[in-house]
Amino acid sequence: MAFSDFKNASIRCTYENGLDANGKVKKKIKAYHNVKETAATDNIFGATAVLENFGTRTLMDVEKQSTITIYQ
Numbered sequence: 001m002a003f004s005d006f007k008n009a010s011i012r013c014t015y016e017n018g019l020d021a022n023g024k025v026k027k028k029i030k031a032y033h034n035v036k037e038t039a040a041t042d043n044i045f046g047a048t049a050v051l052e053n054f055g056t057r058t059l060m061d062v063e064k065q066s067t068i069t070i071y072q
Contacts (some may be wrong), residue, residue, distance in 0.1 A: 009035040015057035
């Protein structure tokens with residue numbers, strides 16, 4: 001039987017960063033670390049909405065990335 005331990009989590013926000021020469025949207029990625037394992041989706045989205053208000057770029061995407069160790 002396998003077991004797992006939570007190591008860390010982060011939020012990865014993708015912001016719109018203008019257009020390139022071909023008219024495609026450029027993206028800027030910002031990561032925020034030290035996210036708790038139990039952080040609820042609604043709370044993460046609320047926090048990123050507040051963070052978006054501090055900047056001038058439009059938020060395109062939010063991801064929660066978790067790392068766990070799996071062992072036997």
